[in-house]
Amino acid sequence: MDVVKVVWTNLGRLVRLALIVGVGIATLTATVAVAAPHLADISKAHRFELEGITLQPLSERSYVYDSQGNLIATFVDDENRVQVDIEDVPRPVLDSILTAEDSSFYSHKGVNARSIGRAFTANIESGGVAQGGSTITQQVVKNAIDERDQDFTRKVREAVLAVELEEDYTKDEILEYYINTIYFGSGAYGVQAAAETYFNKDVADLNWAEGAMLGGIIRCPTSCDPLNSKSRALARRNTVLDALVTTGRLARPEADLSKFAPLPEESFRPEEPEDYFVEEVKKELLADERLGSTPTARFNRVYGGGLRVYTTLDQEMYLEALESRDATLPGNNGDATFTLPPAPNGASRIGTAAMAGVEPGTGAVRFIVGGPGFDRYQYDLALGDQRAVGSTFKPFVLAQAFLDGYSPEDTVSGIAPCGEVGYKDSEEQPGNYGGSRGSVDTLRDQTTRSSNCAFLRLNQIVGPQKVADLAHNMGITSDLSPDAPSMPLGPNGVSPLDMASAYSVFANDGVRNDPYFIDRVEDADGDILFAHQAAPRRVIPEQVARLVTDVLEDNVESGTGTNARIGRPAAGKTGTTNGPSDVWFVGYVPQLSVSVWMGGTSDNRPLSGEFSSATGGKYPARTWGDFMAKATDGLPVAGFIPPEPTDGGEYLCFPSERRRCR
Structure with missing residues (x-):
């Protein structure tokens, strides 16, 4: 048996309690005082720089539209994400996430001393790090510095950086970043992609049962995924519903009624269509150096850059x-x-x-029929x-x-x-x-x-x-x-x-x-990155x-x-x-x-x-x-x-x- 565990087990309850409180307070106070001067500035555009470590803007899937602005394709990488503003996320989702992950988020200053105390006790008893106790702010920091080893040094560093983060950002800004970052299982990152993946809905349309299920998944996105384990997903959802009642965010009758809601039976991940026109658009984007100087950079931009690609396709034609x-x-x-x-x-x-079909006055390619079907004959005739x-x-x-x-x-x-x-x-x-x-x-x-x-x-x-x-x-x-x-x-x-x-x-x-196939390409904010430039030239009288x-x-x-x-x-x-x-x-x-x-x-x-x-x-x-x-x-x-x-x-x-x- 580990020596630390033996000594700790034989200490009296009161002695252990005094030691926990004393060490916890001393650690938190000393950590914040000593480490705070080393924090780097945090940029305001979803770009966090923490002690020289940078979190790039969140990846987001890209969309392809026809000439009338109708969605015809979605390009998705391994992180299926759609960013949303916090004001577009309803109470059932926000309250469920706060209840499940950080009920006192709007009252603490980045760290929660009570949670740290609980985690500290569990960690000492286990002889290592057995419980996190991290606030939502600390989770954002953890994702930013991307340190996988759970040791006391890392936890201290997270706490220090969380305090500094809350000084530079509002609570809503931190929570918005969090709900767009967190993984919900089944390839869905962020609440909007999760709403689509599990319920085939916009996040704004989710109810309490659905919001509670998402809140319950965060701690165990694989084992609590309803498509992997219905029993675990059900237990986690109902636990969150009960916690919502305890915290006063939901009435008991509505929580009990929500427990009868069925769990998802299938996922709804957007698939890239098997289409000759879209395939040509993709090829052109991946070859366009305006989207990156290397093939890898262009791939990341096309599949994770949140692009809005407007094409010349006339679907009716x-x-x-x-x-x-x-x-x-x-x-x-x-x-x-x-x-x-x-x-x-x-x-x-x-x-x-x-x-x-080509429009003579512009050169716009209005349609192509490349063969009997891209799914069975991928060479574009x-x-x-x-x-x-x-x-x-x-x-x-x-x-x-x-x-x-x-x-x-x-x-x-x-x-x-x-x-x-x-x-x-x-x-x-x-x-x-x-x-x-x-x-x-x-x-x-x-x-x-x-x-x-x-x-x-x-x-x-x-x-x-x-x-x-x-x-x-x-x-x-x-x-x-x-x-x-x-x-x-x-x-x-x-x-x-x-x-x-x-x-x-x-x-x-x-x-x-x-x-030409592509009329213009916009970023996720609607700013035009580049657009087709007409260059008519006379070739015969x-x-x-x-x-x-x-x-x-x-x-x-x-x-x-x-x-x-x-x-x-x-x-x-x-x-x-x-x-x-x-x-x-x-x-x-x-x-x-x-x-x-x-x-x-x-x-x-x-x-x-x-x-x-x-x-x-x-x-x-x-x-x-x-x-x-x-x-x-x-x-x-x-x-x-x-x-x-x-x-x-x-x-x-x-x-x-x-x-x-x-």
């Missing part, structure tokens, strides 16, 4: 896009996929659709760069021709075959879709019938590098390989978002706005944009895009790759530019079987039309500004032809 996709997707299995014949190795294959765009690339060639002074009514040969554009004799010679021989016709008509040979020749006439540079300037971010003669028929590796963004330049009279739009309007009305007609001015282009493996429609109205892609999710193999006849005009154009009709319903009918009249009728000859070139 997004839901309409999902509805249109599901309604028009061929062979829909009910989960936004269609079944394709197995791969040669026997692997199963599925197809799906992706969409992106709307932002991924693994797809060939087919003939939706032809408008960039057309725009370069207009930049060079050509007219929609100038003519070019679309006669097949057209291998002279740069194909080797050993290569498969290019032709027109469906084996059409083609003809010599205007650029307008060659566009509406989507003549491959006409655009392969036109690309060489205006210059492939110039076309690639223009496409890049308009928003295509991937490598376009201008040396490949097939570029006008659709380069590989272009995303639906890039296509919607690039076409928005046509819709916006030649002015580009870079696409108004006349060129209007000429392209004029041609693409005809394509919707009478060309390959007739399934996209919506009863109001619209412009767009279909795209169908070899196989086909990818089918597209990209189009716009003055207010919105939207791309629709359909294809296999895992490879670029042809859409064989019943989908072997798929084209951009057959499926994606239908999806686009169905969606755009919903998205523009109720909006004023807006037309495109027509281009200035142009001269036309000249023949654009390929250098190898035996006719006079322009």
Whole structure:
């Protein structure tokens, strides 16, 4: 047996009592007198500096909102916390916490001599520290200095610092910090997160039974968590209810009635949604050095910085896009996929659709449909760069021709075959879709019938590098390989978002706005940390944009895009790759530019079987039309500004032809 325990046990009761009182008073008096000069200042913004040790501002979960200010996501780290003002916390919660943890909080000066005496007795009898006796103020100090060892030196230091803390702060300020700091089990820090976690309520709506349960958890947040041990949680709650009666804070009948209230059966921790748009927002935040110079710092800021992130998402438009996709997707299995014949190795294959919508006048990304569901297919097909765009690339060639002074009514040969554009004799010679021989016709008509040979020749006439540079300037971010003669028929590796963004330049009279997902980011106090800065720039003249739009309007009305007609001015282009493996429609109205892609999710193999006849005009154009009709319903009918009249009728000859070139 420990020598101290033996001696102590054999001392008489009166001798022990005298020693406890004497030592307790002497210790408290000497401690405060000697240690007080060593206290550091305590900052007023939730930042406590105690003898060189700093407690950073409390972590708090961050929120993500759509363009209308509706909550769409919550980013939570290991400390699920929402800070609240003390005036927003009701009596059942505050009184329960005070009763359970520090009933005389508003009357002592930081330490409670009576509690210290009780703890001192228990500690001497145990030969160590067996009982705390800490006030709420001391608990705040303990969390600030974060010393885990329970020895007498630490307890003395806590007492000294608690006295100094109460000189610098009001009682309400200390209590507010405490109720936002303390751990309530199940990952909940602070009373607001605890109210949500256990009761799925705002803390302001908690009753006496609920407040007493929270007050009882504080001393044993794991073992008294009702989700871990109902019996212990019930006992602690009822103990607090009885104590509330004893202290005069609650009437006995109401306390007894509260004991019949059921305990929580489940937790309600906010989960990060499995969503393509939110995932992109998260990626951008975690990469933004304005939120921290290191990945760790940015993670802590995003998940624990109490940020308010306002995005460009239009939820109504997004839901309409999902509805249109599901309604028009061929062979829909009910989960936004269609079944394709197995791969040669026997692997199963599925197809799906992706969409992106961009506001031409701002660049705001209003929605993305990244695939059949983020929970089952986490690669974002709307932002991924693994797809060939087919003939939706032809408008960039057309725009370069207009930049060079050509007219929609100038003519070019679309006669097949057209291998002279740069194909080797050993290569498969290019032709027109469906084996059409083609003809010599205007650029307008060659566009509406989507003549491959006409655009392969036109690309060489205006210059492939110039076309690639223009496409890049308009928003295509991937490598376009201008040396490949097939570029006008659709380069590989272009995303639906890039296509919607690039076409928005046509819709916006030649002015580009870079696409963006985040409108602004605020801190927990509502101060703006940073906001999107518009940087519009002209990339093509108004006349060129209007000429392209004029041609693409005809394509919707009478060309390959007739399934996209919506009863109001619209412009767009279909795209169908070899196989086909990818089918597209990209189009716009003055207010919105939207791309629709359909294809296999895992490879670029042809859409064989019943989908072997798929084209951009057959499926994606239908999806686009169905969606755009919903998205523009109720909006004023807006037309495109027509281009200035142009001269036309000249023949654009390929250098190898035996006719006079322009």
